[in-house]
Amino acid sequence: MKLLLIEDEPVLQQTIRTYLEREGYRVTTADTFLQGSRRANDYEYDCLLVDITLPGGNGLDIIREVKQLQPQTGIIIISAKDALDDRITGLDLGADDYLTKPFHLSELNSRLKSVLRRRLFAGSQIITFGALTIDPQPQQVQIQGQPVEMTGKQYDLLLYLISNKNRLLSKAAIAEHVWGDSMELADSHDFIYQHVKNLRKKLLAAGCPDYIKTRYGAGYLFTLDT
Amino acid sequence: MKLLALTYRYYAGLALGVLALSVPVFYGIIQWLVIVDVDEALLARKQEIQQLVVKRPASTLQYLPSTDPNIRLLRVASCPGSDYFHDKDYYLPLLHELEPHRELVTCLKAGEEVYQLFIRQSLVEEEDFMLTITGLQTGLLLLLLLGLGLINRRITRSLWQPFTDALRRIRNFRLESDQAPSWSTTEIDEFRELHQSLTTLLTRNQQVYTSQKQFTENASHEMQTPLAIMSAELEVLSQTDDLPDDALDHVQKAASAVNRLSHINRALLLLTKIENMQYAEVCPVDIGALTARLLDWYADFIVHKQLTFRHLTAQDTTLSMNPQLADVLVGNLLKNAIRHNQPGGMLTCTVSRTMLCIENTGDPLPFPASQLFDRFVKNPALPDATGLGLAIVKQIADRYGLPLRYQFNADQSIHRFELGLQPSHSAADSII
Numbered sequence: 001m002k003l004l005l006i007e008d009e010p011v012l013q014q015t016i017r018t019y020l021e022r023e024g025y026r027v028t029t030a031d032t033f034l035q036g037s038r039r040a041n042d043y044e045y046d047c048l049l050v051d052i053t054l055p056g057g058n059g060l061d062i063i064r065e066v067k068q069l070q071p072q073t074g075i076i077i078i079s080a081k082d083a084l085d086d087r088i089t090g091l092d093l094g095a096d097d098y099l100t101k102p103f104h105l106s107e108l109n110s111r112l113k114s115v116l117r118r119r120l121f122a123g124s125q126i127i128t129f130g131a132l133t134i135d136p137q138p139q140q141v142q143i144q145g146q147p148v149e150m151t152g153k154q155y156d157l158l159l160y161l162i163s164n165k166n167r168l169l170s171k172a173a174i175a176e177h178v179w180g181d182s183m184e185l186a187d188s189h190d191f192i193y194q195h196v197k198n199l200r201k202k203l204l205a206a207g208c209p210d211y212i213k214t215r216y217g218a219g220y221l222f223t224l225d226t
Numbered sequence: 227m228k229l230l231a232l233t234y235r236y237y238a239g240l241a242l243g244v245l246a247l248s249v250p251v252f253y254g255i256i257q258w259l260v261i262v263d264v265d266e267a268l269l270a271r272k273q274e275i276q277q278l279v280v281k282r283p284a285s286t287l288q289y290l291p292s293t294d295p296n297i298r299l300l301r302v303a304s305c306p307g308s309d310y311f312h313d314k315d316y317y318l319p320l321l322h323e324l325e326p327h328r329e330l331v332t333c334l335k336a337g338e339e340v341y342q343l344f345i346r347q348s349l350v351e352e353e354d355f356m357l358t359i360t361g362l363q364t365g366l367l368l369l370l371l372l373g374l375g376l377i378n379r380r381i382t383r384s385l386w387q388p389f390t391d392a393l394r395r396i397r398n399f400r401l402e403s404d405q406a407p408s409w410s411t412t413e414i415d416e417f418r419e420l421h422q423s424l425t426t427l428l429t430r431n432q433q434v435y436t437s438q439k440q441f442t443e444n445a446s447h448e449m450q451t452p453l454a455i456m457s458a459e460l461e462v463l464s465q466t467d468d469l470p471d472d473a474l475d476h477v478q479k480a481a482s483a484v485n486r487l488s489h490i491n492r493a494l495l496l497l498t499k500i501e502n503m504q505y506a507e508v509c510p511v512d513i514g515a516l517t518a519r520l521l522d523w524y525a526d527f528i529v530h531k532q533l534t535f536r537h538l539t540a541q542d543t544t545l546s547m548n549p550q551l552a553d554v555l556v557g558n559l560l561k562n563a564i565r566h567n568q569p570g571g572m573l574t575c576t577v578s579r580t581m582l583c584i585e586n587t588g589d590p591l592p593f594p595a596s597q598l599f600d601r602f603v604k605n606p607a608l609p610d611a612t613g614l615g616l617a618i619v620k621q622i623a624d625r626y627g628l629p630l631r632y633q634f635n636a637d638q639s640i641h642r643f644e645l646g647l648q649p650s651h652s653a654a655d656s657i658i
Binding site: 009011012015016018019080081082100101102103104105106153167168170172173179181182184185186190191194195215216217218219 | 446448449450451453454455456457458459461462464465471474475478481482484485488489492495523524526527530557561564565610611
């Protein structure tokens with residue numbers, strides 16, 4: 001998978017790049033509007049990660065160009081601007097998602113995977129992880145061939161854990177992903193614990209090995225290693 | 227009070243003053259003129275009688291008093307003094323009543339005999355004359371003032387037209403969307419100056435508004451970017467293999483502080499933006515449906531806290547407001563009621579035509595109720611809270627003129643928030 005990351009803040013750019021490369025992506029970076037626009041036109045990428053406020057121009061203009069030349073490319077806006085206008089304009093222009101800074105890298109990773117699934121496989125890619133098989137289109141989870149009923153939130157949580165396998169996920173990151181803006185209500189750590197516990201119970205009951213590792217006080221890790 | 231009414235009141239006051247003062251003065255002057263005139267007539271009569279006495283003393287003295295009822299003669303030993311006039315009432319047989327008279331008292335010498343002569347003249351006719359004239363004058367003056375007032379009113383109304391027109395335009399003016407208004411043309415210098423000053427003021431306000439908007443957005447950008455770096459770096463650090471538990475603990479604490487800082491920053495930005503009258507676009511928002519949607523969204527938290535929960539929508543109410551702000555307004559109220567509830571507590575949410583009422587069980591406020599909607603006032607037991615949620619609620623409610631009330635029932639330990647759904651003033655009026 002080839003990604004183009006257009007972000008003017010060098011430290012953030014480097015960190016995101018390293019993180020995504022570890023996930024197996026090939027990441028090209030651009031620091032300015034001009035560079036970003038040129039690279040986006042010179043080569044075909046599977047997904048673009050674009051900051052809106054760039055030296056030399058507005059990231060929205062790059063999105064406009066790319067959408068005309070390569071409509072199949074996925075686009076995620078990463079912006080410090082929470083302005084509703086930008087969000088709506090961005091999504092109207094054909095961006096697939098909008099992330100407001102600061103964000104969790106695991107969140108970016110999860111959204112990136114979701115965008116790529118939708119773009120490249122029309123959402124029909126089957127995700128497998130050990131004994132788990134997930135079909136994103138009807139949101140169906142199977143364990144060793146047997147379907148398991150899940151609530152919407154449980155499905156979100158599971159998919160998030162799988163998307164960020166082998167990475168330590170903090171409770172805050174999980175809460176923000178699954179419950180969005182209302183995650184501040186999850187201030188009792190017990191809340192996430194309870195939901196993870198329920199998911200784990202359900203998976204174990206269906207004969208799935210325990211992939212969820214608890215790192216006490218810090219968060220959870222989804223891994224095949226035992 | 228209207229300026230026109232006030233001016234008219236002053237005019238009327240002046241008119242009444244002039245009237246009250248001028249009528250007695252006028253009356254006095256006429257009376258004085260009449261008396262002078264009558265006195266002259268009496269003196270002339272006296273001279274006439276003196277001449278008659280000189281010519282024919284005997285017959286004059288004998289017949290004069292009996293032929294003229296206005297003349298009296300009194301035989302005296304000597305002349306008591308010089309002539310004088312006085313006012314005295316006499317009975318008039320014709321009118322059957324006492325009437326005021328002017329009387330000249332003088333001496334008359336006929337040879338050796340000395341008489342005191344009284345010549346009088348009735349003032350009845352003069353009195354009537356005076357009253358008629360004064361009445362006429364009063365009437366004329368009143369008529370004049372009334373006419374003046376009416377004309378004045380009509381003229382001022384048309385003269386003030388550019389002013390009222392300008393006022394209407396300013397009232398409809400939207401800082402965030404409109405161009406500076408074009409004024410109606412006027413010949414009056416004062417209004418032209420007013421229009422010019424208003425244009426300057428509005429243009430400058432728009433510039434300030436735009437630059438402030440720019441500033442808040444830039445401030446957001448500038449602050450969120452370092453926060454994003456911190457957050458990303460801490461996340462990478464926490465995912466480092468074989469990180470000791472205590473180090474991980476420190477990283478998590480730092481990450482949660484960054485998270486909190488970012489929330490405070492966003493909340494403050496939201497407050498600033500509401501203050502700056504951003505979020506101008508409005509659409510009809512169904513409060514009942516919005517409440518139901520948000521409650522559904524928070525269902526996990528309600529279940530987790532094991533709250534007994536009731537939601538009643540008596541009547542759907544639609545408010546014209548910004549949908550994003552409506553979300554924040556109702557959302558923050560509900561989040562507040564869930565967050566500060568006690569485990570196994572109660573949450574009641576009622577939507578009626580006039581108000582949204584949210585009740586929750588919970589400990590009494592650890593601070594005075596008057597500070598509840600202030601910024602950064604929070605329960606010390608919940609250090610992660612931003613202390614801005616209810617301040618934002620207040621700000622939004624104020625912006626749309628929705629009354630917001632808080633009550634605490636100490637017996638049942640119930641906090642009650644009431645949000646009136648009928649704006650006390652149109653939101654448009656709060657723009658300026």
